[in-house]
Amino acid sequence: NAGVTQTPKFQVLKTGQSMTLQCAQDMNHEYMSWYRQDPGMGLRLIHYSVGAGITDQGEVPNGYNVSRSTTEDFPLRLLSAAPSQTSVYFCASSYTPTTNYGYTFGSGTRLTVV
Amino acid sequence: TQLLEQSPQFLSIQEGENLTVYCNSSSVFSSLQWYRQEPGEGPVLLVTVVTGGEVKKLKRLTFQFGDARKDSSLHITAAQPGDTGLYLCAGSLSGGYNKLIFGAGTRLAVHP
Numbered sequence: 001n002a003g004v005t006q007t008p009k010f011q012v013l014k015t016g017q018s019m020t021l022q023c024a025q026d027m028n029h030e031y032m033s034w035y036r037q038d039p040g041m042g043l044r045l046i047h048y049s050v051g052a053g054i055t056d057q058g059e060v061p062n063g064y065n066v067s068r069s070t071t072e073d074f075p076l077r078l079l080s081a082a083p084s085q086t087s088v089y090f091c092a093s094s095y096t097p098t099t100n101y102g103y104t105f106g107s108g109t110r111l112t113v114v
Numbered sequence: 115t116q117l118l119e120q121s122p123q124f125l126s127i128q129e130g131e132n133l134t135v136y137c138n139s140s141s142v143f144s145s146l147q148w149y150r151q152e153p154g155e156g157p158v159l160l161v162t163v164v165t166g167g168e169v170k171k172l173k174r175l176t177f178q179f180g181d182a183r184k185d186s187s188l189h190i191t192a193a194q195p196g197d198t199g200l201y202l203c204a205g206s207l208s209g210g211y212n213k214l215i216f217g218a219g220t221r222l223a224v225h226p
Binding site: 004033035040041042043044045058092102104105107108 | 118123147149154155156157158159162202204213214215216217218219
């Protein structure tokens with residue numbers, strides 16, 4: 001089915017390790033974003049992209065990098081994992097960067113940093 | 115402090131009851147969306163409201179956007195166990211790109 005695909009589904013990292021969370025969408029959406037979800041805090045925006053080659057920071061960007069070389073893919077890199085990055089990460093995409101269009105979310109990556 | 119405050123945080127009701135959840139802010143939003151999230155899954159869009167005072171209905175769910183575009187409500191009539199989940203409101207501030215700001219959510223449990 002068309003949609004947003006996130007891999008892996010679960011990951012355990014040791015403090016200081018790096019990794020890349022993958023996100024791919026096949027809906028030709030311009031806008032893609034990464035959120036983290038923590039108990040009692042809702043979803044917080046990490047980074048977003050309004051098109052290939054264009055990225056910008058969200059609310060909580062520290063410790064994360066992104067790139068957008070194609071319309072389909074928007075990977076999130078953790079440079080040096082810390083326990084505070086234990087969370088559930090969601091990738092989302094939308095048809096345009098403007099309002100009124102809803103987001104399509106992936107099913108999430110549950111990351112534990114020990 | 116959340117820019118979007120949702121209340122109540124938790125709601126546990128019996129099948130057939132009615133309920134309302136609220137999403138409030140001191141900021142004006144150009145649009146507001148409601149999502150439902152089930153365990154282990156990402157949020158799924160229910161509705162988008164864009165005009166102050168707008169009311170939208172989706173079967174037993176009624177969504178309202180406040181006249182001043184600072185608040186919204188979701189009313190469920192005759193709740194069913196299938197309505198169980200986390201309800202999230204998300205707003206887009208006027209101007210700029212589509213950076214949705216999410217509330218912390220209302221966790222609803224409907225018991226048979």
